[in-house]
Amino acid sequence: DTAVSQTPKYLVTQMGNDKSIKCEQNLGHDTMYWYKQDSKKFLKIMFSYNNKELIINETVPNRFSPKSPDKAHLNLHINSLELGDSAVYFCASSPPGLSEKLFFGSGTQLSVL
Amino acid sequence: QKEVEQDPGPLSVPEGAIVSLNCTYSNSAFQYFMWYRQYSRKGPELLMYTYSSGNKEDGRFTAQVDKSSKYISLFIRDSQPSDSATYLCAMHAGGGGNKLTFGTGTQLKVEL
Numbered sequence: 001d002t003a004v005s006q007t008p009k010y011l012v013t014q015m016g017n018d019k020s021i022k023c024e025q026n027l028g029h030d031t032m033y034w035y036k037q038d039s040k041k042f043l044k045i046m047f048s049y050n051n052k053e054l055i056i057n058e059t060v061p062n063r064f065s066p067k068s069p070d071k072a073h074l075n076l077h078i079n080s081l082e083l084g085d086s087a088v089y090f091c092a093s094s095p096p097g098l099s100e101k102l103f104f105g106s107g108t109q110l111s112v113l
Numbered sequence: 114q115k116e117v118e119q120d121p122g123p124l125s126v127p128e129g130a131i132v133s134l135n136c137t138y139s140n141s142a143f144q145y146f147m148w149y150r151q152y153s154r155k156g157p158e159l160l161m162y163t164y165s166s167g168n169k170e171d172g173r174f175t176a177q178v179d180k181s182s183k184y185i186s187l188f189i190r191d192s193q194p195s196d197s198a199t200y201l202c203a204m205h206a207g208g209g210g211n212k213l214t215f216g217t218g219t220q221l222k223v224e225l
Contacts, residue, residue, distance in 0.1 A: 004156070101162060106156050
């Protein structure tokens with residue numbers, strides 16, 4: 001009965017590869033997010049989707065492309081991975097009208113070698 | 114200067130102590146103030162949520178907001194080893210955009 005689940009939990013890959021992270025929520029929320037947490041624990045928003053529509057697109061390299069096939073799923077595809085992409089990526093969702101109340105997944109630890 | 118400043122710690126206290134965690138911020142438009150708790154290798158979870166200035170209490174946790182000083186606090190009474198985690202403050206200006214601004218988190222360790 002996991003609320004926000006993301007896969008994989010760990011991702012180790014070589015520079016230049018392309019990889020995807022998947023996220024699903026069963027909370028019935030309309031809004032989903034991708035956050036990046038660096039080694040100093042700083043959590044920064046990357047993207048936000050509301051009911052499959054992109055509403056926040058922070059200054060993120062266009063090698064990162066989110067896709068929301070429906071409001072319960074938000075995937076993140078990363079092309080041409082770089083060393084600096086190594087971080088923990090969190091998927092999150094929020095209830096309608098309560099974007100302050102984020103429900104996070106357990107994170108995907110991405111290591112680019 | 115970051116919009117939200119938070120001492121990274123680590124902060125180590127004995128079990129039963131009162132813990133005070135703080136954040137300062139520079140954006141006077143922030144109206145909503147949150148505290149998230151993050152255990153190691155887990156996602157953050159919402160702990161406290163307050164709107165505008167004032168206090169809010171929930172069990173052993175009290176959140177305080179002083180908008181005039183741009184300063185927020187989280188107090189933990191009778192701290193337990195299970196409170197050991199990283200505590201992140203977060204803020205939101207309200208309105209559209211759905212964008213929270215997080216502090217860098219304070220790592221807390223409660224020792225037996």
